[in-house]
Amino acid sequence: MDPSTTIGQLKDAALRFRDARNWKQFHDPKNLSIGLAVEAAELQELFLWKTDEEVTELLASEKGRDRMREEIADMLVFLLYLSDSCGIDLADSVFRKIALNERKYPVDKSYNSNRKYDELDSGA
Numbered sequence: 001m002d003p004s005t006t007i008g009q010l011k012d013a014a015l016r017f018r019d020a021r022n023w024k025q026f027h028d029p030k031n032l033s034i035g036l037a038v039e040a041a042e043l044q045e046l047f048l049w050k051t052d053e054e055v056t057e058l059l060a061s062e063k064g065r066d067r068m069r070e071e072i073a074d075m076l077v078f079l080l081y082l083s084d085s086c087g088i089d090l091a092d093s094v095f096r097k098i099a100l101n102e103r104k105y106p107v108d109k110s111y112n113s114n115r116k117y118d119e120l121d122s123g124a
Contacts, residue, residue, distance in 0.1 A: 007080075007091045014080045027081050036078040043071040 018024055046067055047055055058064035083090040104117035113120065 010076070011080045011084065011090070014077050015084060018081065027085050029082060029085050032078055032082040032085055036075060036082060039071060039074040039078055043068070043075065046071065 018027065046058065046064070050058065059068070079090065082088075083093070105120070109120040110117075
């Protein structure tokens with residue numbers, strides 16, 4: 001694909017796949033959120049017990065990158081299904097969250113800092 005692929009196009013493709021198999025009946029918010037967590041755990045499993053060097057090797061290998069691609073794609077597909085199930089516009093949600101985070105993490109206080117927003121003023 002290319003950088004011009006939209007979230008809407010991805011969602012349409014995922015929903016066509018789902019609907020061709022009559023899986024919407026199983027796609028309620030509870031099960032989709034659990035499925036998303038499972039997919040996130042499968043991504044984490046790729047890194048479990050690995051040293052930084054082993055992670056670097058994993059990401060440099062075609063097999064490792066293929067596994068990463070699959071798990072990341074599974075997570076996005078579950079997000080697309082979940083947003084559809086809940087009637088949430090995923091793109092709008094991302095833009096809203098970025099705007100909220102811009103207020104919580106102003107550049108002058110958060111630049112080069114890993115502190116949470118409620119710790120930025122305290123220097124804690």
